[in-house]
Amino acid sequence: MKKLFDYFYDEIDFKEIFKHPSRWFGYSFLLFFIVIFALGIVFLNNLDNFYKNTAPYDEPDSAKLFKDVELRLGKKVEGVKLEEIKNPNQEMIARGQELYRTTCQTCHGESGKGDGIAGKGLNPPPRNFTKSDGWKNGRTITAVYKTLQEGIPGSGMTAYDFLSPRDRIALYHTIRKFASDFPPLTDKDIAELDAAFRVTQSYELPANIPIGKAMEKLIAENNPKVLRAQAIAFALAKSEFSRYVSDPKAFASFLLNVQNQGGILDLMISNIPRNGLSPKFIAATENEKKEFTNKVLSLSMN
Ligand code: HEC
Structure with missing residues (x-):
């Protein structure tokens, strides 16, 4: 074969x-x-x-780029004393120089000549503080204060209205040192400044709350279930059983969603740790488990 x-x-x-x-x-x-x-x-x-373009599209979500207001406690902003405006102390002078260096120098230059790097190519160019001509608002303390309050519209000079009155006055004193012929600061100028901007008066800076946080609070206040969950979470965290609860909020909302209260113990144990209960609870004695169950039942029924 x-x-x-x-x-x-x-x-x-x-x-x-x-x-x-x-x-x-x-x-x-x-x-x-x-x-x-x-x-x-x-x-x-x-x-x-x-x-097909199956590569993940990773353009950032513009909805998340939103910059929220920062959380800020309200505070009292002290007025500036007339005497301080006229004869700034060392601290105020140092503060002015520091602010100038960190916020103004990039445009107006180290010696105030308007030759800072960020000012190159700006039209109109940053003011040259050493020269007397070209000032739009002027060189009086009120004029400089107004410039910082409103900026110069249509130019690179934006408003610095977030600076406190004291900081702005400190900056005025820094700027005037750049020129030998800066107009003297008279009592009349200071009175004019105070009349226009009330810099000697103290005022309350209101507190800010981020919009996201405010909405969270509003939702909670208007949603009885969220409120109840918060109350339960609080009560549990304060109770002698707190060691069994690793995430009181999660556990409270789990409790409020339990339908059949008869089998609650089994349900609690089988959902550890997703329901916010600590694995320590599994090791508790039968008696402790019973006590804990009674406690949470009484809380969730209230
Ligand atoms: C982004 C660049 C830039 C920065 C930063 C900047 N400035 Fe200016 N500033 C300008 C420009 C540009 C002008 C000229 C505006 C014009 O002539 O219309 C100007 C003008 C001024 C003037 C003159 C206003 C007038 O009467 O003509 C003052 C005073 C002044 N700036 C102060 C400050 C102080 C103080 C700071 C820091 C807190 C500061 N600038 C930061 C760009 C800047």
Whole structure:
């Protein structure tokens, strides 16, 4: 009986092939076929990437770029004394220089010549404090204060109204040092400043609450369930069982969603730790478990 192998040998004359290696070329189509086939599989597997953009789209969500108001406690802003305005003490002078260096220098330059790096290319250019001409609001203390209050519309000079009156007056004193011919500061100027901006009067800076936080509070105040959950969470955290509760808020909302209070113990244990209960509870004695269950039932029924 002829073996399969022999048929093979009959078909391909290996002796001939080895004698004339160029004959191998005839068989290279097999290799081509295999390569093309493999490429085809790769191609099909990657069809999505070739034709569709399956790479995750990671443009930031602009809704989350919103900058909220910062949380700030209200405080009393002390008025500036007339005497301090006229003869600033060391502290005020140092404060003015510090503020100038950190906020104004990039545009107005180290020596006030309007040659700071960030001012290059600005039209109009930053004011050169060493020169007397070109001032739009002017060089009196009231004029400089007004510039900081409102900015110069249509220029790179924005308002610095978030600076306290004391800081703005300190900046005025810093700026005036840049020029030897700065107009003297008279009592009349100071009276004018106070009449216009009431800088000597103390005032209350109101507290700020971030909008996101305020909405959270509003929702809680208007949603009895959230309020109850908060009350339960609070009571649990204060109770002798607090060691069993790792996340009082999560546990309180779990409690409020329990439908069948009969099987509550099993339910509590089988949902640890997702329900805010600590795994320590599993190791509690039967008695403790019962007490805890009674406690939470009484809380969630109130
Ligand atoms: C982004 C650049 C920039 C910064 C930062 C900047 N300024 Fe200016 N400032 C300008 C430009 C520009 C002008 C000129 C506006 C014009 O001529 O209309 C100007 C003008 C002024 C003037 C002259 C107003 C007038 O009467 O003409 C004063 C005073 C002044 N700035 C003070 C300050 C102080 C103080 C600070 C820091 C708290 C500051 N600037 C920060 C760009 C800047």
